[in-house]
Amino acid sequence: MRPSFNAMATASVRRMKLGSQGLEVSAQGLGCFGMSGFYGSPKPEPEMISLIHHAINSGVTFFDTSEAYGPLTNEILLGKALKGGMREKVELATKFGINHGDDGKMEIRGDPAYVRAACEGSLNRLGVDYIDLYYQHRIDTRVPIEVTMGELKKLVEEGKIKYIGLSEASASTIRRAHAVHPITAVQLEWSLWARDVEEEIVPTCRELGIGIVAYSPLGRGFLSSGPKLIDSFSKDDVRQRFPRFQPENLEHNKLLFERVSEIATKKGCTPSQLALAWIHHQGDDVCPIPGTTKIENLNQNIKALSVKLTLQEIAELESITSADAVKGDRYWSGFPTYKESETPSLSSWRAS
Ligand code: ATR
Numbered sequence: 001m002r003p004s005f006n007a008m009a010t011a012s013v014r015r016m017k018l019g020s021q022g023l024e025v026s027a028q029g030l031g032c033f034g035m036s037g038f039y040g041s042p043k044p045e046p047e048m049i050s051l052i053h054h055a056i057n058s059g060v061t062f063f064d065t066s067e068a069y070g071p072l073t074n075e076i077l078l079g080k081a082l083k084g085g086m087r088e089k090v091e092l093a094t095k096f097g098i099n100h101g102d103d104g105k106m107e108i109r110g111d112p113a114y115v116r117a118a119c120e121g122s123l124n125r126l127g128v129d130y131i132d133l134y135y136q137h138r139i140d141t142r143v144p145i146e147v148t149m150g151e152l153k154k155l156v157e158e159g160k161i162k163y164i165g166l167s168e169a170s171a172s173t174i175r176r177a178h179a180v181h182p183i184t185a186v187q188l189e190w191s192l193w194a195r196d197v198e199e200e201i202v203p204t205c206r207e208l209g210i211g212i213v214a215y216s217p218l219g220r221g222f223l224s225s226g227p228k229l230i231d232s233f234s235k236d237d238v239r240q241r242f243p244r245f246q247p248e249n250l251e252h253n254k255l256l257f258e259r260v261s262e263i264a265t266k267k268g269c270t271p272s273q274l275a276l277a278w279i280h281h282q283g284d285d286v287c288p289i290p291g292t293t294k295i296e297n298l299n300q301n302i303k304a305l306s307v308k309l310t311l312q313e314i315a316e317l318e319s320i321t322s323a324d325a326v327k328g329d330r331y332w333s334g335f336p337t338y339k340e341s342e343t344p345s346l347s348s349w350r351a352s
Pocket of ligand 1 (some may be wrong): 031033034037205215216217218220221222224225274289290291292293294296297298299301
């Protein structure tokens with residue numbers, strides 16, 4: 001029998017350079033989204049703080065949050081966890097631009113006043129003097145990207161943020177932003193069931209020397225648990241809204257999970273580890289940030305760094321996960337993605 005990767009005693013988290021400006025992070029990060037709601041109720045704070053400390057002690061030091069997570073409460077949680085000497089051990093990434101008003105309505109904001117106020121808010125909630133990587137979470141299509149970037153550049157000059165990132169931005173938005181100030185990382189959904197970014201965005205990042213941060217590398221849990229995942233959804237789990245989890249699409253999508261599981265079994269690893277290993281094999285400029293709320297799952301995800309795939313195994317995985325293997329859009333209609341992220345030109349904006 002082939003050795004099981006779960007059984008391997010040691011796993012190490014290597015370090016990698018993200019982008020071309022000097023940022024160094026752990027080669028696997030930790031997405032903190034699910035700790036503060038959205039995937040069911042918020043998880044108990046002491047448990048999440050222990051998980052964050054465990055991650056740091058295990059070498060996972062690249063933390064991903066946002067003002068929108070919670071909203072706000074995820075940054076507060078991370079801030080509490082980083083007290084007492086932990087801050088300097090981590091690379092802290094947060095995001096601005098998805099604003100939840102008091103009425104709960106969501107608004108995308110990238111105007112300079114908002115960018116500045118959001119940054120101050122994040123610094124306060126996180127209890128830190130600077131943010132390592134500050135992303136625009138979603139692109140405000142009313143504001144030229146150059147204008148948003150102008151304010152971010154000032155925040156770099158003031159030392160409030162070290163590096164700039166974009167999330168769910170189109171290739172042309174990335175180019176325009178990068179011309180104002182170097183972009184260190186682009187965050188995008190990239191996994192065995194979300195591969196559309198390979199066409200244009202990934203090559204653009206590579207051409208410009210921008211690091212790639214892959215969010216939802218486990219397909220929000222689908223690539224870990226398959227269709228049975230939906231049986232665990234509580235009433236307030238946001239995944240119930242995602243097209244790919246709708247029964248009419250799930251019936252088709254489950255085939256993909258079954259094929260991934262078969263290959264994982266042959267390989268002696270779990271489907272989660274195979275999905276992460278595939279991302280880790282996409283290049284040394286790619287950092288996946290799986291989200292978890294459980295120490296055992298974090299340990300398992302770290303071990304994915306030791307799963308070696310042959311070119312043949314990668315080709316097999318890619319042949320079963322081509323675009324028509326997945327039914328349903330990534331998001332529900334109206335939720336902003338890179339496909340609707342073009343901003344007005346500076347000249348048209350000034351003239352209006
Ligand atoms: P996101 O970026 O939105 O967090 P993701 O990383 O693709 O999405 O997947 C996160 C989901 O995968 C979570 O539901 C997480 O559940 P737990 O919080 O219970 O861990 C699940 N997940 C993460 N790692 C896992 C693992 N090793 N085994 C099983 N499920 C896992």
